[in-house]
Amino acid sequence: MDPKVILETALHREEISAIEALLLMQAGDSLRPDLFETADVLTQRFHARNVTYVRSKLIHYTNICRAECAFCPFWRKKGQRGAFLLSADEVLRQIRDAGAVRQIDLQGGLNPDVTLDYLTGLLRTIKEEHPNLHLHGLSPSEIYYVAKRSRAGVFEVVKKLRAAGLDSLSGDSADILNDKLRKKFATEKLRSGDWVDVMRAAHRAGLPTTATLLFGHIEDEIQIGEHLDIIKNLQRETGGIVAFEPIPFVPANTAVVKDRKFKPREGIEPVLKMVAICRIFFARTIRHIQIDWTKLGWPDTLRTLGAGANDLGPLSVDAAEIRAPESNGKLTTPVTTLKSMVQKAGRIAVERDPFSRRPLPRLGVRQEEPALV
Numbered sequence: 001m002d003p004k005v006i007l008e009t010a011l012h013r014e015e016i017s018a019i020e021a022l023l024l025m026q027a028g029d030s031l032r033p034d035l036f037e038t039a040d041v042l043t044q045r046f047h048a049r050n051v052t053y054v055r056s057k058l059i060h061y062t063n064i065c066r067a068e069c070a071f072c073p074f075w076r077k078k079g080q081r082g083a084f085l086l087s088a089d090e091v092l093r094q095i096r097d098a099g100a101v102r103q104i105d106l107q108g109g110l111n112p113d114v115t116l117d118y119l120t121g122l123l124r125t126i127k128e129e130h131p132n133l134h135l136h137g138l139s140p141s142e143i144y145y146v147a148k149r150s151r152a153g154v155f156e157v158v159k160k161l162r163a164a165g166l167d168s169l170s171g172d173s174a175d176i177l178n179d180k181l182r183k184k185f186a187t188e189k190l191r192s193g194d195w196v197d198v199m200r201a202a203h204r205a206g207l208p209t210t211a212t213l214l215f216g217h218i219e220d221e222i223q224i225g226e227h228l229d230i231i232k233n234l235q236r237e238t239g240g241i242v243a244f245e246p247i248p249f250v251p252a253n254t255a256v257v258k259d260r261k262f263k264p265r266e267g268i269e270p271v272l273k274m275v276a277i278c279r280i281f282f283a284r285t286i287r288h289i290q291i292d293w294t295k296l297g298w299p300d301t302l303r304t305l306g307a308g309a310n311d312l313g314p315l316s317v318d319a320a321e322i323r324a325p326e327s328n329g330k331l332t333t334p335v336t337t338l339k340s341m342v343q344k345a346g347r348i349a350v351e352r353d354p355f356s357r358r359p360l361p362r363l364g365v366r367q368e369e370p371a372l373v
C-alpha cells in the first residue's frame, strides 16, 4: 500500500492499523514531510496550539532494583555505594523543599525491602500533609513485584494503593512488549502479559495510567508495531490510558551498548518519525502524546511539537526554573525561556491540571480551545 494513502486515511479520521503503522516506519525519507504534516494536523485538531506541562517533583524513593535492566543506568544493588531507600519523612522533606508543585512523581525499583505496607504508608503520609497534590507514579513492574512478594493479586494491590492515595499509575516498564527482548534485557522483570494485566487491573480499579514505548535500542520495526497494537487494544478495552509517551533510548552508562545489534541513533529524525507515527496510530484513541525533554534536550524536544507531541509531561519547576532531575539540578531552564521557546515553535505553553489533564485557566489571557472532533 502507498504510504501516502495511509496518511490520507489517517487525516480522514479513520484509525490506521498496526500493519499500516509498520509500513510508515519502513517508508523512505521522502515521506517525512508528509508524515510530520499529517501528525501535526491531527495534533492541532485535538489540542489547537496548546502544549501542556504540569509542575511536578520527581522523587526516587529507592534506586535498589533486582531487575538490573540492561538499558537502565539508574539501579543499584542493595549495599552498593549510592544505594538508598527513603523513609516517608525523607520523602516529605523533599516535597516541602519542592515549592509550588501540583504533582509528585514517585519512582522506584524492584527492591525486596519495599513492601505493600511501605508503599501504602508512604502514599498516606504524603496525602495527609498534602491532600491536594496529585500522586502519580510507581509502575506495573513495581506493582507486580510487590504483589508477588506479598502473595496478593495485582487487583487487590492496586485497589489498596488507590485507597492510600495513588491518583494515577505510570505506564513505565512497558519498555518493549516482546518477551524475547524482555528476557534478554532483564530476567527478573515482568513479562508483556503481566504488564498488560497490571494496567488492566489499574483501569478496573479506576486509576488512569500513561503508557510508554522505549525505542532506539535493539528492537525492530515489527516489534514496535506489535507493541503499539497491544497498547491500542488495551485502550479500546478499558479506555484508561490518558497519554502515550514514546521514550527514546539514551545509551549512556547502560549495558545495551555492548549488544552487537545496537547501533547508536543518528540525529533527531528517527525520534521525530516515531513521535509522528505514534500520533497518527493512536489518533483519537490516545490523544495526548507526551515527550520528556530530559532525554532530548530542549532544541530537539521543541522539534517534536511539530511532529505530533502535545505534552511536555511533568516538569520539575523550582521557583522560576525547570530542572532536569537527573542532572543534580545543573541543567536548568527559566520558565519564561520555556514559554518563549515554545512560542517560537508556533505553540503556546500552558500549565495543565494533573487530574483532568486540561489546561488550567490563565487569568487575563484568552485560552485556545481545542477543536472537538
Ligand code: SF4
Pocket (backbone or CB within 6 Å): 065, 066, 067, 068, 069, 072, 073, 074, 075, 108, 109, 110, 141, 173, 186, 189
Ligand atoms: S525495573 Fe526500572 S529501575 Fe529497575 S533496572 Fe529496570 S528500568 Fe531500572
